[in-house]
Amino acid sequence: MKIEFILNDKPQTIDVHPARRLLDLLREDFGLTSVKEGCGEGECGACVVLMNGKAVNSCLVPAGNIIGNSIQTLEGFKTTERYKVIEKCFLEAGSVQCGFCTPGIVMATESLLSENPHPTDDEIKESLSGNLCRCTGYNMIFKGIRLAAERGKGLW
Amino acid sequence: MVDGFRPALLQEALKIRSEYDCTPIAGGTDLMVQKARGFALKPDFEKPLLFIGHLPELHKIIIENNQIHIGAGALLTDLLNSKKIPAIFKEAIGLMASPPSRNLASIGGNICNASPAGDTLPYLYAVNATLVVMSAKGERTNPINEFITGPKQTALRRDELLTKIIIPNKIFDVNFYRKVGQRKGMSLTKAAFLGMADIENGKLTDIRITFGSVAPVIVRSWEIEKYIIGTPLREIKAAITEIQNQFEPLLRPIHDARSTAVYRKKVSLRLLEDFLKNISKEK
Ligand SMILES: Cc1cc2nc3c(=O)[nH]c(=O)nc-3n(C[C@H](O)[C@H](O)[C@H](O)COP(=O)(O)OP(=O)(O)OC[C@H]3O[C@@H](n4cnc5c(N)ncnc54)[C@H](O)[C@@H]3O)c2cc1C
Ligand code: FES
Ligand code: FES
Numbered sequence: 001m002k003i004e005f006i007l008n009d010k011p012q013t014i015d016v017h018p019a020r021r022l023l024d025l026l027r028e029d030f031g032l033t034s035v036k037e038g039c040g041e042g043e044c045g046a047c048v049v050l051m052n053g054k055a056v057n058s059c060l061v062p063a064g065n066i067i068g069n070s071i072q073t074l075e076g077f078k079t080t081e082r083y084k085v086i087e088k089c090f091l092e093a094g095s096v097q098c099g100f101c102t103p104g105i106v107m108a109t110e111s112l113l114s115e116n117p118h119p120t121d122d123e124i125k126e127s128l129s130g131n132l133c134r135c136t137g138y139n140m141i142f143k144g145i146r147l148a149a150e151r152g153k154g155l156w
Numbered sequence: 157m158v159d160g161f162r163p164a165l166l167q168e169a170l171k172i173r174s175e176y177d178c179t180p181i182a183g184g185t186d187l188m189v190q191k192a193r194g195f196a197l198k199p200d201f202e203k204p205l206l207f208i209g210h211l212p213e214l215h216k217i218i219i220e221n222n223q224i225h226i227g228a229g230a231l232l233t234d235l236l237n238s239k240k241i242p243a244i245f246k247e248a249i250g251l252m253a254s255p256p257s258r259n260l261a262s263i264g265g266n267i268c269n270a271s272p273a274g275d276t277l278p279y280l281y282a283v284n285a286t287l288v289v290m291s292a293k294g295e296r297t298n299p300i301n302e303f304i305t306g307p308k309q310t311a312l313r314r315d316e317l318l319t320k321i322i323i324p325n326k327i328f329d330v331n332f333y334r335k336v337g338q339r340k341g342m343s344l345t346k347a348a349f350l351g352m353a354d355i356e357n358g359k360l361t362d363i364r365i366t367f368g369s370v371a372p373v374i375v376r377s378w379e380i381e382k383y384i385i386g387t388p389l390r391e392i393k394a395a396i397t398e399i400q401n402q403f404e405p406l407l408r409p410i411h412d413a414r415s416t417a418v419y420r421k422k423v424s425l426r427l428l429e430d431f432l433k434n435i436s437k438e439k
Binding site for chain 1: 183184197253254257
């Protein structure tokens with residue numbers, strides 16, 4: 001099926017099977033390896049990217065569902081001021097250990113802050129509830145997000 | 157074979173549905189997992205896919221004649237953000253999956269998947285939701301308890317799509333929902349209980365009780381509800397055991413990896429007790 005969509009702000013046209021997972025399309029066809037496959041079943045959040053600005057599990061998205069939509073991965077988000085704030089704050093708070101969950105968590109953070117620039121602790125926990133981390137124990141991640149919301153005032 | 161169709165309009169989708177044996181796919185959050193083949197592999201579908209998640213006709217949430225009409229393609233996130241959706245229904249939806257999956261999953265997909273653990277179902281059964289299904293030939297309506305015929309089974313015909321869910325625009329006086337899962341976020345339901353009631357002059361004038369995940373389909377008993385209606389609030393506590401006994405044979409949970417049958421039944425009857433105790437405290 002012919003699929004037209006926007007990837008990291010650039011229009012793309014590809015011809016792929018419409019059941020192909022967005023996750024595989026991004027990693028294999030476009031080499032965007034920030035997108036990770038953890039579980040392949042929507043449970044872990046390692047594959048989270050933005051579709052029209054909202055966090056989605058790319059392992060659950062068939063290619064047929066991205067037609068006309070805008071997809072953003074960490075590779076595209078990396079160049080923004082908002083990313084730079086998140087990176088600094090995550091480093092400071094120790095939000096990253098092995099890093100496998102981090103791209104998904106950064107994209108979920110962007111999705112949260114763009115909708116709700118001043119989240120409460122409970123709102124942070126709730127919106128990150130689909131992102132598993134085997135290393136940090138989460139508190140350092142929540143702290144990083146709180147810091148980003150404070151320091152990034154006005155960016156979201 | 158064609159791999160898939162992505163019509164721009166509902167009418168075109170219905171036409172394709174009448175001409176081809178195909179699998180409708182909305183958000184794909186159920187289908188992509190059911191058909192997954194493993195790491196880095198494309199899920200395999202036997203039939204061509206009919207993409208319907210983007211159809212604008214399926215996304216409306218409107219109030220008409222004091223009823224709420226919900227498009228089958230409405231996302232769980234849209235329902236949570238809508239001022240038109242009753243709070244108790246949102247409570248159930250807010251406990252489903254995770255925010256990134258709720259940005260994909262549709263209400264129609266949850267209904268058509270017809271899982272005994274489908275978390276929109278206890279509420280939809282409790283309010284007698286009417287489902288509108290369409291084919292190229294026209295539309296028909298079905299009460300939800302007739303639409304879902306068994307676990308993973310519905311009365312949807314091969315040329316039809318679910319287009320709309322109609323629920324009353326009404327809020328009950330007492331609202332009680334509990335989902336029992338492995339943990340608070342991101343867990344599939346072991347047992348779910350929903351209770352709602354209306355009270356007037358110290359008496360129950362309406363009651364709705366539904367159980368999820370404890371039988372092949374959602375459990376609701378119009379007979380038992382009828383038996384309870386009219387009970388004065390001060391007599392409810394004394395009637396709890398009798399009401400539990402009436403429901404007991406209707407709860408036929410399975411024993412699986414998620415939970416044991418004994419636990420599911422016990423916890424469901426305890427939640428019923430909790431709900432009835434809550435009512436008895438109402439003024
Ligand atoms: C990680 C994870 C967690 C989950 N947690 C929960 C949970 O807590 N509670 C819960 O209830 N569910 C849960 N689910 C299941 C799923 O997300 C929901 O059932 C969801 O609402 C399905 O909607 P969808 O649009 O993604 O359906 P799809 O996968 O697109 O479709 C599901 C089925 O419905 C059919 N269908 C869809 N729309 C229509 C239509 N309009 N007309 C006719 N047929 C149609 C499809 O052919 C398919 O058979 C979870 C899933 C995942 C992956
Ligand atoms: S790989 Fe998609 S959620 Fe785990
Ligand atoms: S840092 Fe290792 S999984 Fe989160």
